[in-house]
Structure formats: structure tokens, C-alpha cells
Amino acid sequence: MNAIILSALWGVVMMYTGVVTRNTRNHGVMAIIGIILLTIAAWLEFVGVQFFSINLSGMMSFAPYSLVFMMVMFVCTLLYFILSGPDMKDVGDQVSDYYALIFFVLTGVSIVAAFKTLLMLFIGIEIMTIPLYILAASDKRNLKSNEAGLKYFLMGTFSTGLMLMGIALLYGAHGTFFTDGINLGMAAVSPLTTAGLVLLMISMAFKVSAAPFHFWTPDVYDGTPTVFTSFMATIVKAAAFFAFLRLFENAFGKMHVQWQLLIAIITAATLLIGNITAVFQQSVKRMLAYSSIAQAGFMMLALFALNSTGKQGLILYAAAYSLATIGIFAVLVRMKDYTFEGFNGLSKHEPFLSVMLTVFLLSLAGIPLTAGFFAKYYMLVAALKNGNMFWLVIVAVLCAAVSIYYYFKVIQSMFFKEGANTGMRTGGVFKATLLVAAILVIALGIHPDWLLNLLTY
Amino acid sequence: MLSAFDNFPALLIWLPLIGGIVTFMLKQGERAKAWSMLSSILTLVVAGTSLLFTGSEHFALTQVSYVWLPLLGSSFTLSLDGISWILCLLNAISFPLIFAASSRGSYRRPNVFYGLMLIAQAGLMGVFMALDALTIYFFWELALIQVYFLASMWGGEKRIQAAFKFFIYTFVGSLLLLVGILYVYLKTPDQSFALASFYRAELTVGEQGWLFWMFFIAFAIKMPVFPFHTWQPDAYEQSATPVTMVLSGIMVKMGVFALMRWLLPVFPDVIADYDNIIIGFSVIGVVYASLMAMRQDDLKRLVAYSSIAHIGLMCAAIFSLQQDAWHGALVQMFSHGINIIGMWIVIELIERQLGVRKISELGGIAQKAPTLTIFLVIIALANVALPLTNAFVGEFLMFSGLFKFNSWYAAVAGIGIILSAVYTLNMIKHVFYGNTNILTETMRDIGKDQRIVLSVIVVLIFMVGIYPEPMFRLVENTSDIILNRIQTK
Known part of the structure; x- marks a missing residue:
């Protein structure tokens, strides 16, 4: 609960920061302070310190699993702020507002990490995506950015509509919004339940850009200003996955055998389409968009398996994938040329950056000694x-x-x-922050238990 | 954790690893060269000293095990036993030779070059000693990544594609291996990656059948055995010669070694179903590669194909499951490594001086460089397994084992050996004898340092060739234990 309230509050603080000072440096500093406070708040809740005592009537639960996920996401956001924050001013003037929007996204992330009812899921997903529509279109003079924003908005609202319909059908069948209640009532499967389940599956597949509902992803990721693509492709995507997994585990766990094949087909399609299309890309940014689809396919395996290994693995996967992708995007933002040729000979001028990028790419490819290996291992x-x-x-x-190829x-x-x-x-x-990210990637690649032990804390 | 530093397996890993990291940091090329040489010689000294402690009373000195990932049931376990000893020894001897032979060559960014080489050595050591499936997988990839970078950064014009082909090939194999490892791991009684647990895994015959192939293909790509060999001639030809030496002298042994330790004892029930297919392909590979070698004009490609033939014979011998053949294969792994490195050194010397390695453009080198020719002839004859040379011992035993298994296979493989004499002698005739041409007119004989390197190789060739007894004593115990485990199951 600490994180949800604090992130919403800090979003407001960021908006006022923009009124007080026009210096974008200060905005960045405030945002970094905010995210550090947020991480500490989540940590304190993890060790049992609650700032607020609010009666949630069981609509959210802050189990260690959810809190560890939140902390991982906050740490990734911290790295993202330090690495890419200074580049936000190239997008537009309202830097403080961008930070504010990102804090609101984090509110949504925290809610979907903890929801226990379909209502909270819906609210969380909406809080998470609406600020993103704005961020996608934030480069106002750029047509591609406008297009990305509109496309994302249309696709997002469409899938949200499906989700609402699914929730309504499930409510009709079971008379409750609580995921546990729905799962209890799974004994008698009605057509309403099945329809609701399929609608929810489709809408969540839209959110995590799983095939065949991935078509919006490359265009939106490509059109969105690169600084924000970085955030969209990592933290938001991981959070949507987390929600997907929690929803299907808590609400439909009993029906696992029935929907498993459907998920398996979606997983295979996502893997194949993501990987094969990525091979043919000329632009590194588009390649990363397809690679995010491909990685989503791997994360779908956790959903497919729905066991404790997969649940642990998803956290590790989210961390490994986010760290590496944020690092790559941070460098990409500063490149003049986004094509593969633009990277030619980079190691001559920037040996350090090249080595760091190599660590991140090896991690995404799943080579041992990097976090990506154990992420894939768990899946x-x-x-x-x-x-x-x-x-x-x-x-x-x-x-x-x-x-490996791309x-x-x-x-x-x-x-x-x-x-x-x-x-x-x-x-x-x-450079120092990139180094920290690379060290984290390698540390998790040698000792993933440093992160996973937190789950059994 | 500190206690893990003070015995042999740990030292053999940490010395090259730390040496490699230090080499990376050195800015001056000469210093990087000197440091890497020092580091590799230290490793050799450690490996040599460890031979004094082969008795079972020194058990503690040859084992390393510390907790790595208790959550997953994996521990960092290394051990030196007979079959790992001989390969670690090969690894330790090869690197100083490679460094000495390449000391005249100039490589862009020498600190990176030598650093990667040393880390690759550490990875190879780890593969040969690991007794834990996850540990071996880590080292397997550690060596692979270093060699990929080495092969892509230095070498011929088409090196990037060749190295990439090599990498994709082996990585597909590694991934299949990984799935196989994970499957066996889930079936072990105690959910552990330890080799001992793998031996006790509860697998049905059907599961063993396809797991066997998943493991085998990964190893077959690495060796490489026909028909998985297509990456190999390109990679050998395009890489810089020191990298080719590592690839052909040591890295291919990873696959052969893994057959003995990780494939056959883990899936003993299905060997009888597939041994004919695999020996058949290996023997076809021996003949095919020998025929290909006869048609090559490029010296590097010739040696590359001859290497496929040798490895094919080892693979066939191992699958024959005969005691003699295993001893022979183990000694031959060592000998083949030494011989092929010798061949590469000679080719490298010619290429560095004359800039070509086409057989058709060379000739009469013996008149200009008699010392080099003497060394080359000895090494080449060892390569075709003439008696008194090291390869004879191994190949003889492998043939006798293969003959016991099925005389037809031995007969067909024998053709390959005859062909190897044909192309080797043919190569000697065209490159070293005959008349000189404008190009070879300028050839000078080799310098002192190269003489020392080649002398070391020749001494090793005759030492093992005349008195192979210590080698056999080193390997036979471990080899018999593994073979016994396979046959009694």
C-alpha cells in the first residue's frame, strides 16, 4: 500500500516541481529522490512497516511475491531515470510532467502487482496505460509519435473494452469480482465463464503484445520517442505480464488444464513471430520491438506452466529483461543512426559502452553468466x-x-x-550507471538466488 | 571460499581466468604478451605438478566442491581424474606453445587477444573437470563465447560469417543439450545437477532414446562428426592460426570427452540401439573427410579435413565400447592435439613469410628451409600414425577395438588412414620438394624460438610414441570404471 499512495503523491509533487522550477536537471533529481523513496517504502512494507492502515476489504494483497516484484520494477525505474532521464528534454518542454506521468504509471504497476479482484485489475491496468498514451504522443511535432499515440490509444481502449466485457460475464457467472471466489466457483463451468475467460485472455494478450494480438507493438514502439519506448517495453510490459500471471493463477488456476493448450498456441506463435520477424529488421529500435515480443513469448511459458518455478522465474525474467533493455535503449537514445550500420565501429570510439552493450545483448540472448540465462533456465x-x-x-x-542472430x-x-x-x-x-546495470546482470547470472531468496523471506 | 584456491582443479581454473582478466587491463602489447605467456606457463607448472599427486591418497588435492546454487541443486564441483587429467594436461601444454608460436605475429589490440585466449583456456579447463551439469554448461559456453570473439576479430576476410556459422551451429547444439540436461535433472532422485545424480536418474528407455540424441547432437557438432561438420573447414580456414589451434587442438576434444563422461554413462540402456548408426556415420566421415582433404588446395582446409577424419575415428572407437579402444582414444586425443598444433605452426610460418598457403603456389621449400622441413615431415608422419610416433599408439588401439566390435567398420576406416597417408605425402611433395618458384625463392629458414617450439612438439611426439606407458597408467583406471558402469547397467 505504501508504494501505491506514495507514487500517486509523488506524481503530483512532480507536477508542482514543474511550476516551481523550469530547470530540467532539478526535475530529474526530484524524480530520482521520488523513486528512491518509493523503493524504500516498498522495502519497508516488505519487512512489515505499514505507513497507512486502510481497510482494503481484501481487494489487494501485499504478499512478498508482489512486493519483490514492485521493488524490482522500482529499481529498474531508478536506473532508467538516471540513464535516460536527461534525454527527456529532447522530446519536449514538459519534462516534469513526463516524470509525473511515469509516477502515475508506477501507481498502476503497483496496483496490478497486488490486485485480488477484477475491479482492481481493471483500475490498475487503466492507470498504467492512460499516462502511456500521452507519453507515446508526447513528441507533438512528430507525426510518427502522434500516430503511435493514436494507435496505442485505439488498441488499448479496444482491449480494455474486451476486458470489461469479460469481467462482466464472469460476474454474471459467479456473482463476485474476487479472483479467489471465481476460482472456487470453477467447479461448474458455464459458457459464461468460458467466454469471460477467453475475453480476458485476449485482452491481456493485447496488453503484453502476445501474438496474434501483437500488431500494434512495432509501430507504437517505433513511433514513440525512444526514451519512453524504453519504459514501455520494460517496466510496463513486465507489469502487464505479472498481472496476466496473477489473474490466471488466482482466478482460473483450477481450469488450468482446459486453457493450457490455448496459451501454448499463443506462446508458440509469439515466439515464432517475434523471433523470425526480428531477424529481418534494419533498424535496431524496431528489432528491439520485435525482440520484446519474442521475450514476451518466453515469459508466456511461466503462464503456460503455472507452477512455483515459473512464478519465481517470471520475477527473474522481468528483472533480467528490463535491466538489459533499459541499458540498450539508453545507449540507443543517444545514437544518431538507429540502423545496424549506425553501430558499425562503435567499439573504436566507445569501447566501454560497447562492452556494456555486449553484456546486455548476451543477457537478452540467454548466454550463461548473465541474468538472461537463468531467466530462460527457469522458464x-x-x-x-x-x-x-x-x-x-x-x-x-x-x-x-x-x-542469437539478431x-x-x-x-x-x-x-x-x-x-x-x-x-x-x-x-x-x-557510464557508472550502465556499469551498475551490467554488474547486476552478471551478478544475477551467477547467483540468481540473491533475488529469489527474497521470495521466501 | 578461500579454501577453494589451494588445490589443483581450482588453480587450473583461476590462474588462466585471473591471468586473462589482468591481460585485458594491460595497455601495452608487449606486456600483455609477456604476461599471458607467464600465466600460461604457470598453469602448465601447476598441471605438471599435479601429476605427482595422482594417487588416491591425494584425493583431497584433486577435488573442489563448494555450494553454488543450493536452491537449484547445483554445486560448483570440479575434479581431476584420469580422463580429465590428460585433457587438462593437453590444454596446459598447448597454450604456451601457441603463445610462443604466435609471438612473432602481430595482432590488433593484443591485450584483448591474449586476454580472450586465457579466458578460453579457463573455460576449457572447467569443461574437462566439471562434475556438475550446470557447471559444465557454464564453462562450455564461457569457452565458446571467447572463441567466437577471437575468431571474429582476427583472421581472414570472411571470418565474421565463418565464426558466426560456427557459433550458431554450436549454440543450437548447446541449447538442445541444455533442454536435455534440464530434463534429466528433473528426473534425478534428489533434483540435483551432480554427475553422480545424473547416473542415477530414473529414465525410461524411451526417454533415454531421445535424450541420447539431444546430447549426442550437441557433442557431435562440437567434435565435429559427419554430417555436422560443415562449419569446421570454414572456421578453421578463416580464423587466425592461434585461434584455429585452440579450436582444433583442444576445443574439439570437448565433444569427444563429453561422450565419455556425459553421454554414454548417463544413457547406457540405449547405446546398443544406436551404436551402429553412429559408428557408421563416423566411419563414413573418416573416408569422406580424407577424400575431401585430397582435393584441397588450401593448406588450412587440408588440415581441417584431416582433423575431421581423426575425430571421426575417435568417435567410432568410443562407441565400440572396447577397453583398448577407449585407452587408445584418450591417448590419441592428447596426441592429436599436439600433432595438429604442430601442423598449424608450420603452416603459419609459411603463410607469415610468403603470404600464401595454396599448395599449387608453393614448392621447393625444403631447399630454402631444411630445418622447417625436417620438423614438418616428422609432424606430418605422426599425423598419419607412423609407428614410433605418438599417434600410432592411439590409432592402433582404436583400430583393434573397432575390429573387435565389427571388422567391417575397421576395414572401411582403414581406407581413411591409407588416404591420409596419400594426401599428407602428396602435400609434402608439392609444398616442400620439387623446384622453387619466384615466391618460395624468398623463403628463409626458421628462427631459434620457433625451433624450440617445434622441438618441444617433436620431443612429445617421440616420447609418447616410444614410451606411452605413463599415459595409459594415467587414464586406464578412470576409463575402465566408466566403461564398467556402462556395461554392467
Whole structure:
């Protein structure tokens, strides 16, 4: 609860910061203070300190699992603020408002991490996405950004409509919004329940950009100003996944066998489409958009398996994926040329950045000694433990092999090809933060239990 | 954790690893070179010293085990036993030789080059010693990534594509291996990655069947065994020669070694179903690669194909499950590593001086460089397994084992050996004898340092060739234990 209230409050504080000072540096500092406070607040709640005693009537629960997820997301946001915050002023003048919107998104993230009823899920998803519509269109003079905002808005509202319909049907069938209540009533499956479940599945698949509901993703990610794509593709996506998993575990866990095949098909389609399309991209930004679809396919395995390994793995996956992607985007924002050729010869001028990028790319590709390996490891073990549909594991593994191709294309450009790349402006703080992110990636790649032990705290 | 530093397996990993990281930091090329040489010699000294402690009373000195991921049932376990000893020894001997042989060459960014080389050495050591599936997987990939970067950054014009092909190939294999490992892991009685638990995994024959292939394909790509060999000639040809030495001398042994430790003892029930297919393909590979080698004009590609033939024979010998063949294969792994590194050194010397390695453009080198020729002839004859050379011992035993298994396979593989004599002698004739041409007219004989390197190789060739007894004593115990486990199950 601490995090939800504090993030909403800090969003308001950020808006007033914009009134008090026009200096974007100060806005950045305030935002970093805010996110640190938010992390501490979540940590305090984790160890049992509650700032507010509000009667939630069981509509949200703050189990360690939810709180660890929140903390992971807040730490990733902190790194994101330090790395990419200074670049926000290139998008437009209202930097403090951008920060405010991001804090509101975090409110939504915290709600979907903790919901126990479909109502809270709905509210959380809405709070999370509405500020994003604005951020997607924030580069007002750029047509592509406008298009991205509109597209995202249309797709978002459409899927929200489906979600509401699904919730209504489930309420009709079970007479309750509580996920546990719905799960209890699963004994008698009615057509209403099935229809509601499918509608919810489709709407959530839209939110996490799982195939065949992924079409909006590349255009929206590409059109959105790169600083905000970074946030959308990582924290928001991970949170939507977390909501997806919690919803299906809590509300439909008993029907797992019935919907498993459907999820398996969505997973396989997401993996194949994401990976294969990513191979053909010319722009690194679009490649990362497809790679985010591909990684979503891997995260879907946790949903497919729905066991404790998958649940733990999802947190690790969210952390590994977010850290690496934020790092890559932070460098990408400062590149003049977003194509693969733009990276040619980067290691000559920026050896440090190239090495950091390599660590992140290796992590996304799932090479051992990086967090990405254990993330994929957990997903595969979860799917194997599940026991049936072994073909899905093989599809996942082959897709992981395909992903090597496009991740390594960046590495090849940076290290092995000659190019006219003249480097970029970077500061000491930027480099130090990248280093911290890379060290986190490697540390989680050697000792994932440092994070996962928190779950059994 | 500190206690993990004071025995042999740990030292063999940490020395090259730390040496490599330090080399990265050094800015001056000469210093990086010197430091990497020092580090590799230290590793060799440690490996050599460890041979004095092979007795069972020194058990504690050859085991490392500390808790790594108790949550997952994995521990960082390393151990030196017979079969890992011989390969670690090969690894330790090879690197100083490679560094010495390449000391005249100039590489862009030498600190990165030598740093990656040393870390690759650490990874290889880990693969040969790991007794835990997750640990071996980590080291397997650690070595692979370093070699990928080495092969892509230095070498011929098409190196980027060649190295990438190599990487994709082996990575697909690794991923299949990973799924296989995870599947076996979930079936172990105590949910553990330890090799001992893998031996006790409760697998039905059907499961063993497809797991066997998942493991085997990963190892077969690495070796490489026909028909998974297509990455190999390109990668060998395009990489810088020191990298090729690592690839062909040591890295291919990862696959052969893994057959003995991680494939056959884990899935003993299904070997009888597939041994004919695999030996068949290996033997076809021996003949095919030998025929291909005869048609090559590029010296590097010739040696690359001859390497496929040798590895194919090892693979066939191992699947014959004969005691002799296993001993032979283990000694041959060592010998093949030494011989092929010798071959590469000679090719590298020619290429560095003359700038070509096409057989058709060379000739008469013996007149200009007699010392080099003497060394080359000895190494080449060892490569075709002439008696008194190291390869004879191993190949003889492998053939006798293969013959016991099925004389037809031995006969067909024998053709490959005859062909290997044909192309090797043919190569010697065209490159070293005959008349000189404008190009080879300028050839000078080798310098002192190269003489030392090649002498070391020749001494090793004859040492193992004339008195192989210590080698066998090193490996036979472990080899027999594993073989016994396979056959009694």
C-alpha cells in the first residue's frame, strides 16, 4: 500500500516541481529522490512497516511475491531515470510532467502487482496505460509519435473494452469480482465463464503484445520517442505480464488444464513471430520491438506452466529483461543512426559502452553468466516440470537460437565492422550507471538466488 | 571460499581466468604478451605438478566442491581424474606453445587477444573437470563465447560469417543439450545437477532414446562428426592460426570427452540401439573427410579435413565400447592435439613469410628451409600414425577395438588412414620438394624460438610414441570404471 499512495503523491509533487522550477536537471533529481523513496517504502512494507492502515476489504494483497516484484520494477525505474532521464528534454518542454506521468504509471504497476479482484485489475491496468498514451504522443511535432499515440490509444481502449466485457460475464457467472471466489466457483463451468475467460485472455494478450494480438507493438514502439519506448517495453510490459500471471493463477488456476493448450498456441506463435520477424529488421529500435515480443513469448511459458518455478522465474525474467533493455535503449537514445550500420565501429570510439552493450545483448540472448540465462533456465524448467507439451520447449529453444542472430548482429557491427561512427556524448554518471546495470546482470547470472531468496523471506 | 584456491582443479581454473582478466587491463602489447605467456606457463607448472599427486591418497588435492546454487541443486564441483587429467594436461601444454608460436605475429589490440585466449583456456579447463551439469554448461559456453570473439576479430576476410556459422551451429547444439540436461535433472532422485545424480536418474528407455540424441547432437557438432561438420573447414580456414589451434587442438576434444563422461554413462540402456548408426556415420566421415582433404588446395582446409577424419575415428572407437579402444582414444586425443598444433605452426610460418598457403603456389621449400622441413615431415608422419610416433599408439588401439566390435567398420576406416597417408605425402611433395618458384625463392629458414617450439612438439611426439606407458597408467583406471558402469547397467 505504501508504494501505491506514495507514487500517486509523488506524481503530483512532480507536477508542482514543474511550476516551481523550469530547470530540467532539478526535475530529474526530484524524480530520482521520488523513486528512491518509493523503493524504500516498498522495502519497508516488505519487512512489515505499514505507513497507512486502510481497510482494503481484501481487494489487494501485499504478499512478498508482489512486493519483490514492485521493488524490482522500482529499481529498474531508478536506473532508467538516471540513464535516460536527461534525454527527456529532447522530446519536449514538459519534462516534469513526463516524470509525473511515469509516477502515475508506477501507481498502476503497483496496483496490478497486488490486485485480488477484477475491479482492481481493471483500475490498475487503466492507470498504467492512460499516462502511456500521452507519453507515446508526447513528441507533438512528430507525426510518427502522434500516430503511435493514436494507435496505442485505439488498441488499448479496444482491449480494455474486451476486458470489461469479460469481467462482466464472469460476474454474471459467479456473482463476485474476487479472483479467489471465481476460482472456487470453477467447479461448474458455464459458457459464461468460458467466454469471460477467453475475453480476458485476449485482452491481456493485447496488453503484453502476445501474438496474434501483437500488431500494434512495432509501430507504437517505433513511433514513440525512444526514451519512453524504453519504459514501455520494460517496466510496463513486465507489469502487464505479472498481472496476466496473477489473474490466471488466482482466478482460473483450477481450469488450468482446459486453457493450457490455448496459451501454448499463443506462446508458440509469439515466439515464432517475434523471433523470425526480428531477424529481418534494419533498424535496431524496431528489432528491439520485435525482440520484446519474442521475450514476451518466453515469459508466456511461466503462464503456460503455472507452477512455483515459473512464478519465481517470471520475477527473474522481468528483472533480467528490463535491466538489459533499459541499458540498450539508453545507449540507443543517444545514437544518431538507429540502423545496424549506425553501430558499425562503435567499439573504436566507445569501447566501454560497447562492452556494456555486449553484456546486455548476451543477457537478452540467454548466454550463461548473465541474468538472461537463468531467466530462460527457469522458464524452461517450469515448462518441463509441467510435463506435457514438450514440443513447446523445443520451439522455445529453437527460437532462442534464432534470437542469437539478431542480437549478435549488433555485436558484430560494434566490434568487427569498420564504420564512421564518431561516438556520442556521455557523462560519468551515465557510464557508472550502465556499469551498475551490467554488474547486476552478471551478478544475477551467477547467483540468481540473491533475488529469489527474497521470495521466501 | 578461500579454501577453494589451494588445490589443483581450482588453480587450473583461476590462474588462466585471473591471468586473462589482468591481460585485458594491460595497455601495452608487449606486456600483455609477456604476461599471458607467464600465466600460461604457470598453469602448465601447476598441471605438471599435479601429476605427482595422482594417487588416491591425494584425493583431497584433486577435488573442489563448494555450494553454488543450493536452491537449484547445483554445486560448483570440479575434479581431476584420469580422463580429465590428460585433457587438462593437453590444454596446459598447448597454450604456451601457441603463445610462443604466435609471438612473432602481430595482432590488433593484443591485450584483448591474449586476454580472450586465457579466458578460453579457463573455460576449457572447467569443461574437462566439471562434475556438475550446470557447471559444465557454464564453462562450455564461457569457452565458446571467447572463441567466437577471437575468431571474429582476427583472421581472414570472411571470418565474421565463418565464426558466426560456427557459433550458431554450436549454440543450437548447446541449447538442445541444455533442454536435455534440464530434463534429466528433473528426473534425478534428489533434483540435483551432480554427475553422480545424473547416473542415477530414473529414465525410461524411451526417454533415454531421445535424450541420447539431444546430447549426442550437441557433442557431435562440437567434435565435429559427419554430417555436422560443415562449419569446421570454414572456421578453421578463416580464423587466425592461434585461434584455429585452440579450436582444433583442444576445443574439439570437448565433444569427444563429453561422450565419455556425459553421454554414454548417463544413457547406457540405449547405446546398443544406436551404436551402429553412429559408428557408421563416423566411419563414413573418416573416408569422406580424407577424400575431401585430397582435393584441397588450401593448406588450412587440408588440415581441417584431416582433423575431421581423426575425430571421426575417435568417435567410432568410443562407441565400440572396447577397453583398448577407449585407452587408445584418450591417448590419441592428447596426441592429436599436439600433432595438429604442430601442423598449424608450420603452416603459419609459411603463410607469415610468403603470404600464401595454396599448395599449387608453393614448392621447393625444403631447399630454402631444411630445418622447417625436417620438423614438418616428422609432424606430418605422426599425423598419419607412423609407428614410433605418438599417434600410432592411439590409432592402433582404436583400430583393434573397432575390429573387435565389427571388422567391417575397421576395414572401411582403414581406407581413411591409407588416404591420409596419400594426401599428407602428396602435400609434402608439392609444398616442400620439387623446384622453387619466384615466391618460395624468398623463403628463409626458421628462427631459434620457433625451433624450440617445434622441438618441444617433436620431443612429445617421440616420447609418447616410444614410451606411452605413463599415459595409459594415467587414464586406464578412470576409463575402465566408466566403461564398467556402462556395461554392467
